[in-house]
Amino acid sequence: MTRSCRLCSSLKMTLIIVESPTKAKTLGNFLPKEYDVEATYGHIMDLPKSPISVDIENNFRPDYKVVSDREDTIASIQKLAKKSKNVFIATDPDREGEAIAAHVNEILPKGAVVKRIAFHEITKEAVEEAIKHPREIDKNLVNAQIARRVLDRLVGYKLSPLLWKKVRRGLSAGRVQSVALRIIIEREEEIKAFDKKEYWEITCKVTNSKQGNSFNVMLDKVDGKKALVNNKKIADEVLTHLRSAKYIVSDIIKKEIKRNPYPPYTTSTMTQSAAVKFGWPAKKTMSVAQKLYEQGMITYHRTDSLNIAVSAIAKLRAYIVENYGEKYLSERVRVYKTKSKSAQEAHEAIRPTEVTNNKSKLVGDQKKLYELIWTRFVACQMAFSISDRTRIDVLANGKKKYLLKTSGEIVKFDGWRKVLVSGAHDVVLPDVLKGEDLSLIKADGEQKFTQPPARYNEASLIKKLEELGIGRPSTYAPTISTIMARNYVEKEDRKFLPTPVGEAVNSFLVGNFPTVFEYGFTAQMEDNLDRVAEGKLAWTSEIKKFWGPFNKKILSVEKKAKRIKIRTEKLDRKCPECKKGQLVVRVGRFGKFISCERFPDCKYTEKFVQKIGMKCPKCKKGDVVIKKTRKGRPFFGCFRYPDCEYASWKDPRKKSEKEKPASG
Ligand SMILES: [Zn+2]
Ligand SMILES: [Zn+2]
Known part of the structure; x- marks a missing residue:
């Protein structure tokens, strides 16, 4: 993100390094000319996909490697750093941002004067303030991030081969994801066991x-x-x-x-509201919020804090008086206390950076989410x-x-x-x-x-994860999208239900590793990571404590545990190929498909189609079925495709209901 020619840039005094090009552009808009802003485009170093890359014998030392296509970025950062008097690393204000900062620091040329600056909002005032108070890279935050990465790596790498052997090839498990899966499965069991009165x-x-x-x-x-x-x-x-x-x-x-009024948003409550109001998955909400943050419109969106900067409260209260009148202002400043006992590093709630910001420059999803954040924030200092x-x-x-x-x-x-x-x-x-x-x-x-408890949706699952002390602002969205992507759970009417593969994986994991996937144990582990971040616990000691018993268990399970069969759903149709077996629905890595129950003796398969129980509105002959785009978005189509090209985002059943004349 060099804003001027090479010749002028040699006169630059300070290099600021951030992780995203949008963030770099926003900074470039208000920083004076003597600053150069350069983006790393995400992580520049990471654990390679394989092998395990954690040296267990050597205090669990992770073997981070330069991310493969990032060499050019690194070279240009190094070149600029050599010419700069000062280097500020301004990655995001949390553990992951701190870890990226540590990696950037490693690749900078010897002798560079490197400082870390952190701000919760990308605004002129906040950045200038941060530049006035640079600090060293916080080793504790970096260590907490390393500990999470190493822990998840150990669990994933040791459990996956077991799942391949005892359940099915290609499966994988994760420390936090498997617990989220367990929550969904236990709810399904409660529903099945429910005695209607x-x-x-x-x-x-x-x-x-x-x-x-x-x-x-x-x-x-x-x-x-x-x-x-x-x-x-x-x-x-x-x-x-x-x-x-x-x-x-x-x-x-x-x-x-x-x-x-409600308190201002945290990551958890913001994703819950967006799920309820717009039907958005947490992943989408976080990606829209990321864009708002990088453009300087909102404060950092990964947070569990309810604090509001004193200056922001003052501006908000003046705004309320001016726009709604004195009687709409709360008598005293409302102070919201963070309930979460964990000490995350972003120390502010999610709010607009400027309450008077002109939101008309935003469109679509960004505008929708911004308005949600804006109204919640404005309301939080208003009268009851x-x-x-x-x-x-x-x-x-x-x-x-x-x-x-x-x-x-x-x-x-x-x-x-x-x-x-x-x-x-x-x-x-x-x-x-x-x-x-x-x-x-x-x-x-x-x-x-009486009704059984409801299945979890995005909002209630995030709430549950937070209540159990398992979720963290940085993990809600990836946890949910991982169990969806692995086809362990699916959604019906926006609610989660487990697939047969998810059930098999869960019963294997919970049955053989009762402690590892216990809610209390997982919450304790997250607490310990928080304590590492506070510098109260050495990151290796927790992993050592975990690793010993876990590794022993892995070895005994490998020897003793029984294979688990994945439940199949019979279709009540004979296999057209061998004419002997019944057809069954299976869940593969790419979703559901139909095959012969005599697999592997009979290899017949066909595409799985979900009929909705009505004929195609266009050709009136084929059945309407639910299909998925290549990106995974469901839509309604005709079973006779390509002979009939009927396709619709909207449920044709709902349309025909509306078209019915009103009865009375
Ligand atoms: Zn067959
Ligand atoms: Zn049709």
Whole structure:
């Protein structure tokens, strides 16, 4: 990123090295001419794909090698460094950034004056401030990163061959990913084991004398005890009683509710919100956030801190007064305390770098995510909202005393909700008085069943990982995308469910390595890495403690463990080739496919197609099937392709529902 000719650049005084060209460009926009900004284009050194490259005998020393196509970048950095009076390494403010900084430092020419600068936002003020306070490379942060890399390498390299031998060739396991897989599988088991219980919801529509003033109340108590209506017989009996009872408003309880805004975003909450609001996978959210950060629009997006810079709070509070008025400002500065006990290195929440930033220069996904971050941040210093919550108790006096209830809420003052629409709607209750007689319009019962816990989606899985202390800002997205890419889990309606391969891998790992894939153990390991980052623990000591028992276990499992069969799903169709076996669905490295159950004796295979149960809207002959683009995005197509070229992103089932005339 040299901004001027070679001749002038020889006069440059300071070289700044960052990891991305976009970040370099943003810095170049506001730094004075005597600064040269150069990008490494990511890691310049890494562990080679193979061999294991960790010297176990020699204190687990990792053998980092220059990344293969990065030689030219390194050469140009070295050349510029020779000409510069000072070199600042300005990689991202976390462990990975520190590790890149350490690698850059290694390739710089001897005698170069090298300092590390770190900033949480790519703005003129933040960078100038960082340049005023350069530091040395933080060995503890680097060591924490090395420890994670070495640990994951040992686990992956030792477990994969075992999986090849005992489950299937080509499989792999990871320390944190396998625990995420376990969470999804255990939820699936809970769902399967769930015992649905019947219950009935009893609703009465009542009215007072005023015309049109009717409302619904729901049965809550019978003779002072929680109503238990769990079959039709009881429901019918209750309904008979209710139909001949006398109704009266027994109580009206009003309460003022004040609600505080949400804290600003962390990586975890930002990815959760984007998953809920836009349906984005964590990987996508992080990549959009990366672009916003590199353009200087938001603070660093890998963080679990809730801190906000004092200057940013001051600017925000002035902005709120100016744009919404004094009464929308919270009385005092709201201070948010970081719940996470881990000490990650990015010490600020995710927020806009400038609350008055003109977002109109952003488009598409970047604009969507930026607005999400902006509103959450602005709301966090606004006044609480005030609502009136009303509960109406209705007593039905008959064979027994039936207590029925309803409640409503009306927002009196919107406060922070002015910017952050929360989706809550006012529920207005009719005007009735305590002691007023009511008459019954109708009483109805509806059969219901208790529901099993829901499958995890992107948002709830990240929340779970955070709760268990397993996730870190830098690992949520890669953890989830890895188990998806390996076909260990798949998504149905945006929710995760395990594949038969995922189930087999999990039962092998959890069955044979109960401690390694325990939630508590994994959380403890992450805690230990945090302590390495704080300089309170030597990185090799934890790995030594882990390695001894783990390696022993590997050897015994290799000898003793039984092979695990991957469950196949029968299709109820004979194999067209051998005419003997049944066809089954298998999961390969590239997803599902259909083959003969007699494999390897019969090698018949065909593509797996998922029919959605309707005929093609175009040719009216073929079945509509779910297909995937080469990038893996699902779409709807015709089974008769290429004879029929029907294709649609939108679910044709939903369209036909909408087109139906409204019934009534
Ligand atoms: Zn066959
Ligand atoms: Zn068709």
